[in-house]
Amino acid sequence: MKIAEFEKEIEAFQKSGDYKEPLAFGIARVDCAKTAPDRVLQATFAAINYRENFKSAAVFQNALKLCGESLEISGAELIAPISARFINESLNLFEPFIDEATGDAHKNVQVLLALAKIGADSLADYRVVFLFEDVAPKSVEAVYLKLYALSTGKAALRSLNLDGAFGVLPNAAWVGNEPIELDWLRENEIELKLRGEFPKIDYVDKFPRYLQHIIPADNTRILDGSKVRFGAHIAAGTTIMAGASYVNFNAGTTGASMIEGRISSSVVVGAGSDVGGGASILGVLSGTSGKPITIGKNTLLGANSVTGIPLGDGCIVDAGIAVLEGTKIAIDDKEAIEIAKINPSFHVSGEKTQIVKGGDLAGLHGIHYRVNSQTGQAQAFRSKREVKLNVELH
Amino acid sequence: MKIAEFEKEIEAFQKSGDYKEPLAFGIARVDCAKTAPDRVLQATFAAINYRENFKSAAVFQNALKLCGESLEISGAELIAPISARFINESLNLFEPFIDEATGDAHKNVQVLLALAKIGADSLADYRVVFLFEDVAPKSVEAVYLKLYALSTGKAALRSLNLDGAFGVLPNAAWVGNEPIELDWLRENEIELKLRGEFPKIDYVDKFPRYLQHIIPADNTRILDGSKVRFGAHIAAGTTIMAGASYVNFNAGTTGASMIEGRISSSVVVGAGSDVGGGASILGVLSGTSGKPITIGKNTLLGANSVTGIPLGDGCIVDAGIAVLEGTKIAIDDKEAIEIAKINPSFHVSGEKTQIVKGGDLAGLHGIHYRVNSQTGQAQAFRSKREVKLNVELH
């Protein structure tokens, strides 16, 4: 078969009523519960596709049809088993690409070739997964596919519907990359402990860790795997230190940055920014107003500071202070004029000192947030220092 | 043998001078030092009994007597070896319960059955352990039994005597669940390193981690096993995040809660409370006055706050502030009246603004602790917000 034939055949299938263009798709290996072998605990995708590679999607859907799988494409997600025939039918169609399927080329073909090597006897743990719409995910596989889209950067942070994901994902004890049901541990606790075979449980959570599924860029550092939940996006050049850092799912960085504090769920930090040791950026899951926070580029959050409002580029929050939506902040008239120069939306009151709330400064650039150490007054200035990362480190 | 016979036989033994009612007991598997095989480094209990199951205690003591073990029950603790005969004698008595010894029923019988399977050749690493009084523990086994009682919630936090536990527990390098003496590593360092067999040491401590011994409830999450020391109690529904959290031994939560900060030794946090990212609650081990702190229900400690006094229910400590025993706090007359309404013990001075010390507010409910961002003044208000956990997460 030649490429032209492939194109023709695929186009024909795509025009048929059997094809449905997916939002995302891929082949996953699943880990199932020991006590309930049909309950999926984790889905590991060797390669994912997000708003791309629709011809590969057509190959997979076509192969499923040939295998006699009932293709329920009317819903938002489709999860189908993988058989030796599925692999063969797919590879037959992909034949013109097999030789060049190495490195970054034709990842879906590489996945099929690897599955063919594994062999027909042990395909029970594999699934082909399609998402057709971005609605609340219903299956573990669908949640994982979305977390992969976020973590790989194929989908932007906060762009996907993850409503109910906490309900869909099972809580598990993680031993290395393997999830184990707490139930099974309880049932076997006595034997395991007395035999000295009780596993070393790394953690108990519904989400796995980022490094269990994602290989970072060469210039990225994550000094402790426990610090980044799967579903976070860690841009190339980012360093996540091991002290008081944490990056939750659906949160992360969009460029090289130094992270020694907490990036809560829904928070996005821009390139060149430095989140100091122990600094907290409030998220949407617990105890806040629910508006997601974006931190701009080249912004410095000092050690042990707390930021509860979005910040623009080139801001500084001094070490140890808290800037929240309701924090009253004083701005002298000269500083107000300087701030307005780079933030046209900022209203200069004309008073000698205007008092604003933190929320009023949301997203403004070039502001230095301080607390006067002689009066205890929170103040905002036009920032004079440029925030620069240490080029040796990023 | 029927249950009636069992009861009769046990009652007779319990009335004899050979029986002593234990505070706690159980069978443990011990890890011993490589360089000193009689030095116990860790004791793993498959099931423990605390102020309960005294008939099982009688079975074990009776079996020890039949085995000819010298039953020194006059002291506070008794540790005896386990033999095949001990197992047989115990199971003979337990015979009426063997068939129903599954799941949560008859854990002590299940332990014996598992030991019987392991076989007589390899019983050197097992001990039956009794605590008769709650005094300072003298053996590693006794400390572990108490830590189990605390972590399982069978004994309330701060209810047990752990004086001198740091002296009793040996410091060890932990490789997975196995403790290794630092001495042995030093003696073998050259060979291990040159052969590429130097172990991956997870940590060096006298205490193991909570997850090495305790299986949490299904709705509990501990995102990093290093964050909870054995001897902590993590109530069902609690989430321990991985950023700047830590829960020390003899500390923990008594209900579903969100923990992103530090619960020092002796601190207890109530249901529905939220310990924000990096928040510190001071403990008794280092640098404080030594009074243990209790945090009430539905209380919020803001990110990077520091709490050095007990708090009642429904309190809020703002992000980034410190409320210590000596902190001077201003309360306006209207707020003082509102605070007194739900805290009858609170004295309203009648002044426009009364100044109190943090310690004077210890344990009061419904107080919002703030620092005025324009004057730097620490202030207390009657809290207006209700603290609620995100139900999706707990």
Next chain:
Amino acid sequence: MKIAEFEKEIEAFQKSGDYKEPLAFGIARVDCAKTAPDRVLQATFAAINYRENFKSAAVFQNALKLCGESLEISGAELIAPISARFINESLNLFEPFIDEATGDAHKNVQVLLALAKIGADSLADYRVVFLFEDVAPKSVEAVYLKLYALSTGKAALRSLNLDGAFGVLPNAAWVGNEPIELDWLRENEIELKLRGEFPKIDYVDKFPRYLQHIIPADNTRILDGSKVRFGAHIAAGTTIMAGASYVNFNAGTTGASMIEGRISSSVVVGAGSDVGGGASILGVLSGTSGKPITIGKNTLLGANSVTGIPLGDGCIVDAGIAVLEGTKIAIDDKEAIEIAKINPSFHVSGEKTQIVKGGDLAGLHGIHYRVNSQTGQAQAFRSKREVKLNVELH
């Protein structure tokens, strides 16, 4: 051979032009890249020598010469392969010491004896490494030898030139003690994931962890291996807690201390000091002026405090406050006089209240740093409390 002969032979070699006295040397086992077997990822030294054991250095250099290795001793570092002949020639010379080479005696001889056991077939992964000058290290082996010198305490913290070390060390995914190239993981991602053999990556960094290379003293505790980077020095009796702590390379403690906060790169903390939960001490790598900070003895940094200036002995920084170079701090005249009594360099202005900058108080002893909770004013007092560690814990 007798010791006298050994001495004579070595002295003769040392006087020859072939010998060069090293700053540091040792034999390392190296981990190489899977994709580029000549690229060193990690060097593990079983024993190191720093400004000591020059006769052993002469033995090694002499053996290298006899093996025909080109001894390029004109540069700052020399890395040579190890052969069976190298081992034999060295052991021939060391013959008088072989019997007594156990425990802490003759570590270099012990290394050779262990290598002899490993055998000639598998010596490809071993190197003898010499550093002759303390200049910017050029090889992975040289960086590791310097980090060993710092972590073992043979070289004082901040005494060695590590310029460019970030550039020399390769970034790697660490699986236990083994570094794996990110490239190799990417190339094999599909196969590894589909086979369920994707490794559990503990972290991604250029530096390994302290506990992978160093065995702490018996009274030292490191509650989480991820908290201490290799190249840190953790003095005997130090406890590193697991909450928000971190000790970077070229930083650490010089005596027993309690560390629950962050010791950034270049920071040194003295004996008896207590770095409270979440406390940050600023380092030189990111966002500071670049002057390394020393903290004296018996000094207490309160929970969530931030320290940006050097502190002397017996200081207290209150919980939650920040003392930075530019922080304006008020000192009453009586306190100023008391401060001057133990700090002759301190200038008493004579004013009722003198206002100084944090940087002006750098290194002074016995100062209590506070923020007045009624006025928000940062203040310095002569400290009245003595900082004492809990002797049970250290």
